[in-house]
Amino acid sequence: MARRLLRTLAAALLVAGLSTALLPAAAVSAAPGSAAPGGSAAPAPPTTLSGQVRGGDILYGVGGGRCIVGFTVPGGFLATSVCGPVGTTITNGTGAAVGQVAASSYPQIGYLLVHLNPGWVPVGQVRTAGGNVAVKGATAVPVGGVVCRSGPTSGWRCGPVTGLNHTVNFPGGAVHGLTRVNICAEQGEVGAPYLSTSGQAQGVHVGGSGNCLTGGTSYFLPVRPALAAYGVALLTS
Numbered sequence: 001m002a003r004r005l006l007r008t009l010a011a012a013l014l015v016a017g018l019s020t021a022l023l024p025a026a027a028v029s030a031a032p033g034s035a036a037p038g039g040s041a042a043p044a045p046p047t048t049l050s051g052q053v054r055g056g057d058i059l060y061g062v063g064g065g066r067c068i069v070g071f072t073v074p075g076g077f078l079a080t081s082v083c084g085p086v087g088t089t090i091t092n093g094t095g096a097a098v099g100q101v102a103a104s105s106y107p108q109i110g111y112l113l114v115h116l117n118p119g120w121v122p123v124g125q126v127r128t129a130g131g132n133v134a135v136k137g138a139t140a141v142p143v144g145g146v147v148c149r150s151g152p153t154s155g156w157r158c159g160p161v162t163g164l165n166h167t168v169n170f171p172g173g174a175v176h177g178l179t180r181v182n183i184c185a186e187q188g189e190v191g192a193p194y195l196s197t198s199g200q201a202q203g204v205h206v207g208g209s210g211n212c213l214t215g216g217t218s219y220f221l222p223v224r225p226a227l228a229a230y231g232v233a234l235l236t237s
Contacts, residue, residue, distance in 0.1 A: 050096065050119040053077055055126035055135065055193040055201075056150040059098055062088045062106075068152065068191030070204040071135065071223055072122035073232040076115045078223065080191040080204055081106040083114070090114055103230055109175045109206055111226040124235035126193050128156050134237045136199035138224050147181055147202050149220075151189040154212050158197070159183035168219055170207060178219040179203060184212040194220050201234055 053069060055077070061067035062084030070078045076099060083090060085106040090098045098120055104112035116122060125132040128150045141147050141161050148158040163180035181194070185208045194202040203220035210216020227234060 050098075050117075051092075052121050052123045053098065053116060054123050054132060056152075057127055058093070058152055059083075060091050060093075061101070066152075066188060066191075068189075068193075068204075070111075070191055070193050071126075071201050072124055072235040073113070073227075073230075074235060075122065076102070076113060076232075077122055078111055078113060078204070078226055078230070078232075080206060080221070081108065081110045081112045082190055083112055107172060109170055109172050109221075111204075111221060111229070113230045113232065122235055124237035126150050126195060130156065133195060134199050135195070135201050135234065136236055137201070138227065138234050139196070139200045140222065140224060141196045141200065141202060146197050147183075147194045148197065149181075149183055149185075149189075149192050149194045149205060149218070151185060151192040151205070153186035153188050154184060157183045157185075157212070162217075166219065168207065175206060175219075175221075177222065177225065178206065179222055181218050181220065183218045184208075184210055184216040185218045186212055 053072060055069050055071050057069040059067045067079055067083035067090055081104045084101050086101050086104050088101040092098050097117055099114045099116040102113050102115045124135045143161050145161050146158055147161060148156060150156055159182040161179060162182050166178045166180050167174055167176045168178055189205050192205040196202060201223050203222045205218060205220050208216055208218035
């Protein structure tokens with residue numbers, strides 16, 4: 001009887017060991033912050049299949065051109081129309097498909113809306129070289145107020161708003177309703193997001209004059225009209 005019990009127990013332990021070995025590592029991990037079997041700390045499993053998307057992230061659109069994330073919305077994000085026409089696949093630096101353009105003013109300069117693919121999670125923040133900045137809302141800053149831009153070339157730059165509702169003639173045509181700011185910019189920053197010093201989303205960069213050696217002026221598309229036009233809400237954190 002005792003021998004039969006020992007054989008049964010040994011078989012049960014063998015089956016349990018094989019079953020555990022066949023499970024993915026995440027399936028046998030303890031919950032974040034808790035102890036794994038044996039008392040050692042277990043790593044938390046990834047929260048998404050692919051990754052998170054924040055304002056300021058550099059992605060790629062039509063023709064492999066740079067597509068900077070402006071601000072995130074539920075299930076997607078807003079960016080400038082330079083990312084491409086409706087149906088364009090947006091990819092990351094490794095070529096993975098992040099999402100598709102669902103609405104766009106392309107080829108005219110304006111906004112577009114991207115719907116993210118499953119596994120990509122939008123976060124209500126803007127990425128900067130010094131860390132992520134929380135987006136708190138979309139209250140517009142008046143003339144004289146200070147805004148900051150997270151640019152991939154010039155970095156985090158701040159300056160006062162010097163004008164509202166400007167029309168600027170770009171090579172692709174005139175763009176109306178722009179906000180003018182006393183902030184320099186460099187090449188490759190179209191689409192970079194602007195925030196107020198209190199974390200209020202302001203808009204995305206579309207161009208300017210000068211550079212960051214001699215100084216310059218920049219223009220951005222306000223974000224509130226785009227939110228209303230596409231019927232989406234800003235993600236905050």
